[in-house]
Structure formats: structure tokens, C-alpha cells
Amino acid sequence: xxxxxxxxxxxxxxxxxxxxxxxxxxxxxxxxxxxxxxxxxxxxxxxxxxxxxxxxxxxxxxxxxxxxxxxxxxxxxxxxxxxxxxxxxxxxxxxxxxxxxxxxxxxxxxxxxxxxxxxxxxxxxxxxxxxxxxxxxxxxxxxxxxxxxxxxxxxxxxxxxxxxxxxxxxxxxxxxxxxxxxxxxx
Amino acid sequence: xxxxxxxxxxxxxxxxxxxxxxxxxxxxxxxxxxxxxxxxxxxxxxxxxxxxxxxxxxxxxxxxxxxxxxxxxxxxxxxxxxxxxxxxxxxxxxxxxxxxxxxxxxxxxxxxxxxxxxxxxxxxxxxxxxxxxxxxxxxxxxxxxxxxxxxxxxxxxxxxxxxxxxxxxxxxxxxxxxxxxxxxxxxxxxxxxxxxxxxxxxxxxxxxxxxxxxxxxxxxxx
Numbered sequence: 001x002x003x004x005x006x007x008x009x010x011x012x013x014x015x016x017x018x019x020x021x022x023x024x025x026x027x028x029x030x031x032x033x034x035x036x037x038x039x040x041x042x043x044x045x046x047x048x049x050x051x052x053x054x055x056x057x058x059x060x061x062x063x064x065x066x067x068x069x070x071x072x073x074x075x076x077x078x079x080x081x082x083x084x085x086x087x088x089x090x091x092x093x094x095x096x097x098x099x100x101x102x103x104x105x106x107x108x109x110x111x112x113x114x115x116x117x118x119x120x121x122x123x124x125x126x127x128x129x130x131x132x133x134x135x136x137x138x139x140x141x142x143x144x145x146x147x148x149x150x151x152x153x154x155x156x157x158x159x160x161x162x163x164x165x166x167x168x169x170x171x172x173x174x175x176x177x178x179x180x181x182x183x184x185x186x
Numbered sequence: 187x188x189x190x191x192x193x194x195x196x197x198x199x200x201x202x203x204x205x206x207x208x209x210x211x212x213x214x215x216x217x218x219x220x221x222x223x224x225x226x227x228x229x230x231x232x233x234x235x236x237x238x239x240x241x242x243x244x245x246x247x248x249x250x251x252x253x254x255x256x257x258x259x260x261x262x263x264x265x266x267x268x269x270x271x272x273x274x275x276x277x278x279x280x281x282x283x284x285x286x287x288x289x290x291x292x293x294x295x296x297x298x299x300x301x302x303x304x305x306x307x308x309x310x311x312x313x314x315x316x317x318x319x320x321x322x323x324x325x326x327x328x329x330x331x332x333x334x335x336x337x338x339x340x341x342x343x344x345x346x347x348x349x350x351x352x353x354x355x356x357x358x359x360x361x362x363x364x365x366x367x368x369x370x371x372x373x374x375x376x377x378x379x380x381x382x383x384x385x386x387x388x389x390x391x392x393x394x395x396x397x398x399x400x401x402x403x404x405x406x407x408x
Binding site for chain 2: 063163
């Protein structure tokens with residue numbers, strides 16, 4: 001793989017070098033597959049949906065502003081595709097309906113040394129308990145802990161306020177802790 | 187990748203996205219201008235009916251204001267604000283803020299703009315033209331009775347044509363002549379200096395046909 005930036009590759013694709021898009025696929029395929037598997041919890045669907053993500057990205061590449069970062073843009077496309085896939089599943093019809101958390105401003109507690117320790121513990125047990133979280137909380141957890149994105153990037157991908165990202169992550173941590181404690185007792 | 191390299195999947199041309207962005211921008215602009223127009227019309231109706239000035243009479247005046255609000259226009263405003271919010275929510279400067287903040291921001295801009303437009307003679311001129319039947323139907327329709335709230339029964343407005351210490355006589359093109367009885371309890375604005383020819387708004391109770399006892403009077407700024 002070259003050291004060329006994503007944005008430089010896109011400029012080439014936009015200029016007509018379609019085959020350069022392969023470099024982007026190579027760079028993002030594994031990341032998006034991981035995101036899909038952890039968020040959709042369905043490894044069979046993941047490959048097809050990620051393929052659709054790349055097709056959509058290619059079709060719309062001329063709308064991409066190369067002065068911005070490619071990663072949040074392609075993750076946004078992935079988010080839309082994944083949400084559509086979840087909506088198609090009968091059990092998840094009400095996924096991502098209007099969310100009251102986006103309505104009001106929320107105060108965010110600053111990260112402390114304690115919360116950093118808790119984060120480390122959470123990361124260890126994340127894989128085992130992730131499927132017990134609803135999609136609304138699972139997605140920011142996947143993006144933050146597994147894709148290692150910051151609040152601002154997650155806000156751009158989910159198109160929700162940064163403070164709402166903080167609220168969802170805080171609630172997800174609380175849920176994961178409870179789930180972890182309950183599983184220890186059993 | 188194979189399908190892309192073999193040209194079975196094509197990228198949409200740049201002009202497609204430029205056109206979509208331009209259409210979205212035009213849509214936002216049209217909805218924004220409609221909102222400004224509707225909010226300024228609401229302010230104009232409130233001022234024209236005198237309801238705008240009622241809150242200066244205290245709690246009773248506030249109740250008069252609530253009863254005289256043009257609710258149909260307010261409903262339209264709410265619908266257009268929600269529509270505008272839908273159109274602009276994909277922009278970072280909107281979604282990065284809580285929904286309440288962006289809706290309040292839109293409302294503030296709309297009301298400030300609407301208030302400023304209501305200060306111009308535009309609506310008065312258009313309302314007069316509509317009354318004389320000089321406006322084409324889509325525009326004239328806005329100034330008919332559909333969007334105006336019926337004036338609250340305790341509210342009177344008019345121009346003073348005669349006055350003494352105990353009563354005023356008002357004339358209004360729509361309501362005709364009204365005699366306003368003043369009592370020691372009638373609320374008058376501090377430093378009020380009414381004279382014949384002054385436009386006033388009165389909140390009061392009818393005591394006989396064409397005669398009311400004034401609860402409060404204030405001058406209308408026109």
C-alpha cells in the first residue's frame with residue numbers, strides 16, 4: 001500500500017483513474033467489515049453490505065470535497081447502509097426513530113483517571129457483551145472503542161450533537177457494567 | 187472492484203451533485219423567505235387588530251393576546267420551521283447542535299426578521315390593495331379573513347373623534363362608532379396625552395350597545 005493520503009487518491013479517482021479506487025477499498029475494507037460485523041451482529045450480511053457501501057462511495061465520489069477527510073464520509077455512507085439493513089429486519093423496525101437525546105443540550109462529565117480504568121476494563125469485556133446493547137448504543141461503542149474515533153468524528157458520522165455522543169457512550173458504559181456484573185454473579 | 191474497473195458501475199457526474207446542492211439551497215431559501223413572510227404577516231395582523239398592544243394591560247391583556255393570536259398562521263409557521271429543519275439537518279452547523287437549539291435559533295431569526303419586515307409599509311399597502319380587490323387571488327388570499335383571528339370581544343380599536351374627561355368616542359371603519367367610558371380605575375399609560383385623531387386600543391366591557399367601560403387604554407403606534 002502506498003503512503004499517499006486518502007484524499008490524494010480520491011483526487012485521482014475524481015480525475016478519471018477508476019482503478020485508484022481499489023487502493024481505498026483495500027484500506028477500508030477490513031475496518032468497515034469489522035464495523036458491520038460488530039454493529040449488525042450478522043457476519044453473513046456484512047460482506048454484501050460493505051460491498052454496497054463501496055459501490056455507493058464510488059458512485060458519489062464526485063460529491064466528496066477532497067479538502068475534507070475521507071474517513072468520516074465513507075463511514076457515514078456505511079452508517080446509512082447499516083441502518084437500512086437493520087430497518088429491513090422485522091425486529092428492528094423502530095430503530096433510529098426520533099431520539100429525544102438529540103433534542104436538549106447535555107452536559108458532559110470530563111474524563112477522569114477512574115473512567116480511563118473503567119474504559120480499559122470495558123474494552124476487555126466488550127466483545128462478549130456488545131450484542132446485549134441496542135443498536136442506538138452499540139453503534140457509538142463500536143465507533144469509539146473498536147474504530148477508535150473521537151466524539152467529533154462519531155458526531156459527523158451519526159449526524160447527532162457531540163454532547164449526544166457523550167450521553168450515549170456514558171449510558172452504554174453503564175449498561176455494559178451492569179451486564180458484566182450480572183454475568184459474573186451467574 | 188471488477189464491476190468498477192469494467193465500467194459497469196459509473197460515478198455520477200459532478201454537475202449532478204452541483205445541481206442537487208443548488209436545488210437544496212433554493213429550497214432552503216424559498217422556505218426561509220416564506221417563513222419570514224408568514225411571521226411578518228402574523229405581526230402585522232396582531233398590530234392591525236390592536237391585540238399586539240394588549241399585554242400592556244397586565245394579566246387580562248395577556249389573555250386577550252392569547253385569544254387574538256392568529257393560530258392558523260402560527261400552525262403554518264411551526265410546519266415550515268419543521269420543514270426547514272428537515273432541509274438543513276444534514277449540515278454540520280445544524281446537527282452538531284441540539285435540535286432545540288437549532289429550532290430556537292431558526293425561530294429567533296424568523297421572528298426578528300418578521301418583526302423588522304412588519305415595520306415596513308409592505309403589508310399595510312398589500313392589505314389595502316387586497317381590500318380594494320387589486321391583488322391577484324394567491325396574494326389577496328393571505329389578507330382575507332382566513333388567516334386573521336377574530337378580534338377578542340373585549341378589545342376595541344379606533345381613532346378618537348371626540349373626548350372629554352369622562353369619555354372618548356372612537357371610530358373604526360369596521361366596527362363603526364364606540365363610546366368609551368373612563369373611570370378612576372381605567373388603566374392609562376404613564377404620561378398619556380390623548381387627543382382627537384390619536385389611534386388607540388381599548389380593553390373593556392360592554393355596558394350598552396356601542397358603549398364600553400374601559401379597563402385600559404393605550405395609544406397604537408402606527
